Amino acid sequence: MSELHYTLITGASSGLGREFAIQVAKAGRNIILIALPGGATRLLARSLVAECGVDVKVFEFDLTDSIELRYHINYIIQHYRIDFLINNAGVGGTSAMINTSLERIDQIIQLNVRSMALLTHLLIPHLLKNERSYIMNISSMAAFTPIAYKTVYPASKAFISSFSLGLREELAGTGLSVSVVYPGPIMTNSNTTRRVISQGRKGKIGLLSTTRIASIALRRxxxxxxxxxPGFMNRLNHLLMGILPMRLKLRIVSREVKKEIPYTFSV
Incomplete structure (x- = not known):
C-alpha cells in the first residue's frame, strides 16, 4: 500500500465535485476521483497533476452498480491510504411523480442513498486506521422539508442528513469525524441554471458559486x-422556515419548485 494519503471524491467530473478536486489538489493533497465513464475526469486529473504536483488516481464506473462498487473500492483500500472521503455524487430533478419514470426514481435512490451508504460502510474500517480522518457527505437545503414535484430527491437528502449525524455520534471518541453539508441552489450546468432562473429572484436567494461552497465545506x-x-442567506432561510408550520412551508416551497418543471429535462 502507498504511504501517501489520499482524499476520495465521488461525482468528481463536474460541478461541485470538480471544484472539490481542484481545491483539495491546490491544498497539496493527493486525490482519488470517482466518476462515470465518458466525462472529462481524466483531463481534470492530468491538469491537477501538472498544476499542483499531487498524485491523482481516476476510477470510472457507475456507483449504482454494487458489484462494480465493491470491486473498485476493495482495490482502492488495498493500494491507497485514504483519510478523507467526500460523498458528493448525487442526482435529482423536478417533475410530478406520475410523470417520473421508474428508472429515474430508482436512480435517485440507488445513487443518493444506497451507494453513499455502501461506500461509507466499506471505507469506515480503513479510515479508522488513521490517527485523524474525515467524512463529508453532501446533503441539500431540500433535506429540511418535503417538496412536491421533487418528492424522492428531498427524501434522499434527508436520509443523508440523518445517516451522517447518526454515524457521527456512533463514531464519537474515535479519530474519524463526520460532517454533512447542506448547499442551497447551485448553477452547476445549463439545466440547473434554467431551473434556478425560472424561479426569479426567489430562486437566487442563497445562490453561491461552487468555488465558495467547496471552500466553506472543506474548511468546516x-x-x-x-x-x-454555506451562505448567510441559506442559514437565515433555514431558521425562518423552521418557524413555519410544516403544511405552510410545504405549500410555499412546492409552489416555487413547480415553476422549474418546464425547464427540466425528461425524467
Missing amino acids: TLQQQPTII
Whole structure:
C-alpha cells in the first residue's frame, strides 16, 4: 500500500465535485476521483497533476452498480491510504411523480442513498486506521422539508442528513469525524441554471458559486463541524422556515419548485 494519503471524491467530473478536486489538489493533497465513464475526469486529473504536483488516481464506473462498487473500492483500500472521503455524487430533478419514470426514481435512490451508504460502510474500517480522518457527505437545503414535484430527491437528502449525524455520534471518541453539508441552489450546468432562473429572484436567494461552497465545506469539515450550511442567506432561510408550520412551508416551497418543471429535462 502507498504511504501517501489520499482524499476520495465521488461525482468528481463536474460541478461541485470538480471544484472539490481542484481545491483539495491546490491544498497539496493527493486525490482519488470517482466518476462515470465518458466525462472529462481524466483531463481534470492530468491538469491537477501538472498544476499542483499531487498524485491523482481516476476510477470510472457507475456507483449504482454494487458489484462494480465493491470491486473498485476493495482495490482502492488495498493500494491507497485514504483519510478523507467526500460523498458528493448525487442526482435529482423536478417533475410530478406520475410523470417520473421508474428508472429515474430508482436512480435517485440507488445513487443518493444506497451507494453513499455502501461506500461509507466499506471505507469506515480503513479510515479508522488513521490517527485523524474525515467524512463529508453532501446533503441539500431540500433535506429540511418535503417538496412536491421533487418528492424522492428531498427524501434522499434527508436520509443523508440523518445517516451522517447518526454515524457521527456512533463514531464519537474515535479519530474519524463526520460532517454533512447542506448547499442551497447551485448553477452547476445549463439545466440547473434554467431551473434556478425560472424561479426569479426567489430562486437566487442563497445562490453561491461552487468555488465558495467547496471552500466553506472543506474548511468546516476539517474543523470537525457536524452540520454545514454555506451562505448567510441559506442559514437565515433555514431558521425562518423552521418557524413555519410544516403544511405552510410545504405549500410555499412546492409552489416555487413547480415553476422549474418546464425547464427540466425528461425524467
